[in-house]
Amino acid sequence: MSKALNGRGQLRDETRARVQAVAHELGFVPSAVAASLLTGRTYTVGLIMTDHHGRFSLPVLHGAEDALGWGETLALVCDTRDDPIREQHYVRSLIRRRVDGIIVAGRRTDPRPPLGGRPPVPVVYAFARSSDAADCSVVVNEEAGAREAVEHLIRTGRRRIAHVTGPRGHASVRTRVDGTRHALHEAGLELVGEPWYGGWSEVWGRFAAAALTRSHPDVDAVFCGSDAIARGVADGLRECGRRVPDDVALVGVDNWQPTAEGCRPPLTSVDLNLQEVGRTAGALLLRAIEYGAAPGIHTVPCRLVVRASSAPASG
Amino acid sequence: MSKALNGRGQLRDETRARVQAVAHELGFVPSAVAASLLTGRTYTVGLIMTDHHGRFSLPVLHGAEDALGWGETLALVCDTRDDPIREQHYVRSLIRRRVDGIIVAGRRTDPRPPLGGRPPVPVVYAFARSSDAADCSVVVNEEAGAREAVEHLIRTGRRRIAHVTGPRGHASVRTRVDGTRHALHEAGLELVGEPWYGGWSEVWGRFAAAALTRSHPDVDAVFCGSDAIARGVADGLRECGRRVPDDVALVGVDNWQPTAEGCRPPLTSVDLNLQEVGRTAGALLLRAIEYGAAPGIHTVPCRLVVRASSAPASG
DNA sequence: GTCCCGGATGTGATCGCTAACATCGAGAGT
DNA sequence: ACTCTCGATGTTAGCGATCACATCCGGGAC
Numbered sequence: 001m002s003k004a005l006n007g008r009g010q011l012r013d014e015t016r017a018r019v020q021a022v023a024h025e026l027g028f029v030p031s032a033v034a035a036s037l038l039t040g041r042t043y044t045v046g047l048i049m050t051d052h053h054g055r056f057s058l059p060v061l062h063g064a065e066d067a068l069g070w071g072e073t074l075a076l077v078c079d080t081r082d083d084p085i086r087e088q089h090y091v092r093s094l095i096r097r098r099v100d101g102i103i104v105a106g107r108r109t110d111p112r113p114p115l116g117g118r119p120p121v122p123v124v125y126a127f128a129r130s131s132d133a134a135d136c137s138v139v140v141n142e143e144a145g146a147r148e149a150v151e152h153l154i155r156t157g158r159r160r161i162a163h164v165t166g167p168r169g170h171a172s173v174r175t176r177v178d179g180t181r182h183a184l185h186e187a188g189l190e191l192v193g194e195p196w197y198g199g200w201s202e203v204w205g206r207f208a209a210a211a212l213t214r215s216h217p218d219v220d221a222v223f224c225g226s227d228a229i230a231r232g233v234a235d236g237l238r239e240c241g242r243r244v245p246d247d248v249a250l251v252g253v254d255n256w257q258p259t260a261e262g263c264r265p266p267l268t269s270v271d272l273n274l275q276e277v278g279r280t281a282g283a284l285l286l287r288a289i290e291y292g293a294a295p296g297i298h299t300v301p302c303r304l305v306v307r308a309s310s311a312p313a314s315g
Numbered sequence: 316m317s318k319a320l321n322g323r324g325q326l327r328d329e330t331r332a333r334v335q336a337v338a339h340e341l342g343f344v345p346s347a348v349a350a351s352l353l354t355g356r357t358y359t360v361g362l363i364m365t366d367h368h369g370r371f372s373l374p375v376l377h378g379a380e381d382a383l384g385w386g387e388t389l390a391l392v393c394d395t396r397d398d399p400i401r402e403q404h405y406v407r408s409l410i411r412r413r414v415d416g417i418i419v420a421g422r423r424t425d426p427r428p429p430l431g432g433r434p435p436v437p438v439v440y441a442f443a444r445s446s447d448a449a450d451c452s453v454v455v456n457e458e459a460g461a462r463e464a465v466e467h468l469i470r471t472g473r474r475r476i477a478h479v480t481g482p483r484g485h486a487s488v489r490t491r492v493d494g495t496r497h498a499l500h501e502a503g504l505e506l507v508g509e510p511w512y513g514g515w516s517e518v519w520g521r522f523a524a525a526a527l528t529r530s531h532p533d534v535d536a537v538f539c540g541s542d543a544i545a546r547g548v549a550d551g552l553r554e555c556g557r558r559v560p561d562d563v564a565l566v567g568v569d570n571w572q573p574t575a576e577g578c579r580p581p582l583t584s585v586d587l588n589l590q591e592v593g594r595t596a597g598a599l600l601l602r603a604i605e606y607g608a609a610p611g612i613h614t615v616p617c618r619l620v621v622r623a624s625s626a627p628a629s630g
Numbered sequence: 631g632t633c634c635c636g637g638a639t640g641t642g643a644t645c646g647c648t649a650a651c652a653t654c655g656a657g658a659g660t
Numbered sequence: 661a662c663t664c665t666c667g668a669t670g671t672t673a674g675c676g677a678t679c680a681c682a683t684c685c686g687g688g689a690c
Contacts, residue, residue: 027433032411033357034676036348038645044391044412053572054373062367065394070401071408076359077392079380086385093386096347097359118342202577228577235579257368259573262517262543264550349646353675 046094051107063278110171122288126281145302146179158221164196165225205232213240227252227259250309265308361409362390366422378593425486437603441596460617461494473536480540520547528555542567542574565624580623
């Protein structure tokens with residue numbers, strides 16, 4: 001019977017067909033539970049996510065689903081709401097369920113402490129790497145992303161480039177500042193003023209735009225640490241009488257559709273390729289499950305999505 | 316042993332403690348797989364979602380997680396990307412895995428065809444009800460939400476109220492128009508002009524605001540079909556020289572933080588209570604699993620979140 | 631006619647746990 | 661003192677698959 005349904009043993013085609021027909025007739029569906037008990041594989045992985053807006057975790061989940069083969073392997077999704085107790089709880093629950101592996105999707109790119117509870121299965125950290133270098137992590141190459149954004153601005157004729165970004169404490173913020181400086185330096189340019197550290201919000205973007213216009217009226221481009229900031233900057237600049245992109249070009253980060261396309265003008269943005277992060281994490285996890293762990297930090301490139309906000313200067 | 320760890324059989328406390336201690340020492344974790352095989356319950360449910368931004372599904376997932384008791388019962392998440400083939404595939408996969416039940420989270424409120432494949436387990440539809448009335452669905456009371464929004468506007472002194480909303484084809488759009496008309500009628504008022512049907516985007520909101528200002532310059536409030544539209548309307552009105560909320564009050568729908576709080580001024584919005592929808596769906600599913608199905612359409616109320624955009628008229 | 635061979639089919643042990651049943655032992659009732 | 665009972669502990673079948681092995685059968689070779 002198992003032979004007929006899985007096509008494993010050797011038996012006549014006709015027999016196989018008959019068994020399958022009867023099975024279908026009876027609505028019989030073999031139990032994956034019983035198979036798991038014997039083989040030790042559940043074809044199920046845990047996906048631990050820590051952000052409940054899902055702005056980062058969801059694309060990761062989708063990528064992972066792709067890699068896990070649409071239902072071949074399914075994901076048990078656990079939202080920890082950033083609570084270590086809950087995380088611990090979920091990990092135990094996953095272990096009890098004998099998942100084949102675990103993906104941990106972060107919310108910030110700062111390294112996070114590895115999963116507690118000594119999971120006896122492979123773990124892959126996605127987006128936020130584990131602070132233990134012996135773990136397997138998949139991260140976005142944010143520095144290259146920032147560099148690409150700035151190079152794009154330079155290529156389209158901008159020279160006086162400022163950087164308005166999020167809170168100093170975030171690893172992403174520092175990395176993006178480094179990338180920005182690097183790209184400018186390579187082109188023989190300097191950042192206009194210091195980086196403007198603030199929040200991730202539009203309000204901060206508007207405020208920064210006003211201040212920036214006062215202190216550096218000659219700025220002709222702003223690279224922003226997020227789409228929300230960029231959108232605030234766009235509105236702020238417009239209200240100060242600067243035209244985007246004619247007077248000032250803008251590039252954001254996240255390529256978050258609602259913000260990037262609602263912005264006036266639509267926003268050029270660095271896409272963090274989170275789906276690809278998820279896909280890579282899923283693929284690495286599968287490989288780790290079958291052939292053993294592949295520790296290290298795996299990097300996925302960003303992708304610059306060009307829209308109207310960074311059109312070449314009219315002059 | 317099973318008795319000691321689950322505290323089920325009757326045995327001396329000391330024995331129980333000793334067994335537990337040794338088990339912990341050895342890092343022994345009992346296998347839920349084996350238990351499921353025997354008891355027939357996996358303490359796992361399927362969550363089928365159809366929107367991959369997750370703007371609707373994710374809150375539903377969180378609510379469901381609450382109801383399912385943080386790890387007591389976990390959810391296998393499947394994103395169908397609105398593809399019936401993939402949905403079918405996932406359902407089969409869930410059945411093979413012997414999930415205890417399935418939650419189907421929609422993306423639009425229009426009734427959807429019930430799940431194919433005759434799942435032998437309870438199914439609860441969340442947000443989008445099943446078109447089969449014999450199924451169990453949890454939906455938001457959008458009409459009451461619209462009514463509440465309009466009543467709020469009336470209570471704060473508005474009389475000339477217009478409605479800018481999404482595409483005519485959507486059930487939500489029709490329901491919200493009905494709620495709006497109903498509330499106005501009860502107060503002895505009439506909608507200013509016809510409802511403005513369009514898209515869900517900011518662009519449409521901006522366009523509609525300009526047109527509305529031209530055709531009905533005396534409008535003192537706009538109830539919008541979504542936060543994105545409302546935000547567009549806010550920008551459009553401002554550019555036509557109307558002040559929000561002094562001249563025109565605004566209310567949106569979705570209470571989607573980034574949009575509602577990024578808006579100038581911050582947006583009063585009807586919260587669809589999706590988390591509560593998820594919680595109810597989870598609770599109903601558990602009840603259905605243990606005591607049999609509770610068919611019918613269960614309704615969850617909306618919640619009006621008041622922000623600056625609907626402050627009473629200054630005059 | 632007998633033997634052997636290979637493909638087709640049947641059989642049973644096993645995965646890890648639970649629940650029902652068997653057993654055991656000590657204190658109480660007669 | 662003997663049984664009776666009840667609470668504590670030990671034993672075992674079986675959940676539903678898989679896989680290795682046993683069996684079976686027909687045909688070809690000798």
